[in-house]
Amino acid sequence: MTDARTIRFTLNGAPVSVSVMPHETLIEMLSLRLELKGARESCGQGLCGCCTVYVNGKSVSSCLYLAQLVDGAKVVTIEGINDGAELDPVQQAFIEVGAFQCGFCTPGFIMMARELLDVHPNPTEDEIRHYLIGNLCRCSAYPEIVEAVKLAARRRAAGTTPALAEELSA
Amino acid sequence: MLGFELSEPATLDEAFDLLADGDPGVRPMGGGTALMLMMKAQIFKPERLVSLRNVGGCFDGLRIDADQSHIRIGGMTTFAEIERSPMVLQHLPAVVRTMKTLANIRVRHVASVGGNLAHADPHLDLPPVWMAHAASIRIVSKSGERVIPVEDLFAGYYETTLGDGELIGEVIVPVRPEWTSTYVKVTTRSAHDWPALGIAVSANLQGQRVNDLRLVLSAALDRPTRLDAAENELRGSDLSEAALKRAGEAAVAEADIHSDSRGSAAYKQHLLRVHLSRAMHSLAGA
Incomplete structure (x- = not known):
């Protein structure tokens, strides 16, 4: 064997x-x-x-x-994680917020962020940072990553994808 | 990693047969997290791994006895299953709080309670917590089974008292409504570093009075260890500054703490005095 x-x-x-x-x-x-x-x-x-x-x-x-x-x-x-036609809301949010520089860690962050939103649909910043404690971004895009997760959470809650500028100013 | 044989027996008897030849290269595997790290570092080069994930019986499941006296946690139960159990949260909240500080959720999805104990790395956070909760383990083997307190499992650095062919089937934790518990993971570098010391405390308090308690120190020693002398200073006394100071000094005197990369012995002794006192205060305030 x-x-x-x-x-x-x-x-x-x-x-x-x-x-x-x-x-x-x-x-x-x-x-x-x-x-x-x-x-x-x-x-x-x-x-x-x-x-x-x-x-x-x-x-x-x-x-x-x-x-x-x-x-x-x-x-x-x-x-x-997507159907090939449309990106997953977390993927879309990472792109719109610019939650990466080199992108090497991004697939892992997106996988963990999706799971986080399944467990905590409306996570606090602490919950986001705690759930992602096992993900490292050597470019240190953490503020944008947290922002992208929040954006994806709002999109998932609303079930829509309104314009980014409108949401960030909300 | 080097090549090895991987078996997934469907019954415990089959597992015992696969483990029977006494070869140190033949090992049981729970979640495999610690083993994978040792194999990747080539510290451990197995010839055969026997996964226990399909053996069933007492290795599976997370339940409370009908009389609510004990919680039984199968050896293959993952950390995440414990962390998300409302029953565990109700009766053993300190265990759930400790889980949140262990590695990350991916590791907790895979790591098993039995494997964690059998690994016997003194830096692990859960073993002292089980000891503070007065937990036991059921050890099964081809010739029968025995139940021992968790503290009797550890023989030294990465060493247990398990014999050849013995497996940790379940962890048995008494439900003690009069007791409160906490675990303090003291790290000296980053927050999720391995601890310089771990302090698990469980006490039966009446206001500021300590009716009974269990104090366990880990990480700074070769195995998680009860602090008997410190317990004796506090048992039956009030949580006064004087009593806590005496307990801290007793703990430092009885614990053989060595210097390592996480701090000098003197520094860790200081941390022990400070955090033991704070842990007791946190229980009294809870």
Whole structure:
């Protein structure tokens, strides 16, 4: 059993089967075997959040998760959070507020921010900062990230996407 | 990471068989968080990992006994499940508050209570909290089971008293309505750094009077440790400044604190005096 095993799981809504080694991590399988480059390994220790994906609806650090353990699970990556036609409200908010510079950490922040809004639809600034404590932005775009999460929360609550200038002045 | 074999037994008996050969390279795995870090650093090079996530039985579930006397937390219960349990919040609020200070929510979605205890890293925040709550663990093996207080699990730095083929099946926490508890994570660098010291305090108070208490110090020692002498200074006395000062000095005298990258021994002793007193005050004010 030190050999590769074929696992079957749902990836961004579609069934896939992949042959993986026992010591392969989920991020290695996603980026090297499945060519999904949105989640990426950065710290490799679960601290920075760049490799965040959802396994069965919960965020995990895919750098600390063995690939074979997603056999039978539902896995969602940043590539799977919108329908391909329209961006997710959190993605849209990050772009409009400019909540990044280099963008390396952005997929992880967006994945965590979406989950935060599922748990706390109307988060306070403290709740936002606390939920994102495991995400690092080396460009230090934190003020804009917090602002983008607030904007996405208002949009989700309203169910609409009014003009940005109007909302920021509200 | 180097190659290894990964097994996911569906029953406990099967798990015992897979773990049976006494090889230190054969290890059980809970959530795997700490193991993954050690494997990636090549500190630990397993030959076989046996995941306990499908074994079921007492390893799963989070429940309170019918007579409301004890809460039983399966060894494979994740931190996030505990943190989000209204039942745990009602009876063990200090546990839920501590959860919020542990790593981040992604880690808490995966890390298991049993694995956390078995890891026996003295810097971990939960073990002293379980000790302050007078919790026990149910240890299961092929030849039967035994229940021991959490404090009897730790033998030293990353060392437990678990024998070959023994697994932590569940954590059993008594419900003590007369007691209040808190955990103070004292970090000396960033807020989410590993603690320089952890102080878990649980007390049965009547106003300012301490009927009974449990004080546990972690991180600054090779294992989480009850502060017996400090407890004796406070048990049956009032929370006066004089009593707290005596307790602080007793704690410093009985705890063998060493210097490390998180502070000198003298500095950590000072932190212990200050934070022990503040922790007791916070309980009395609660």
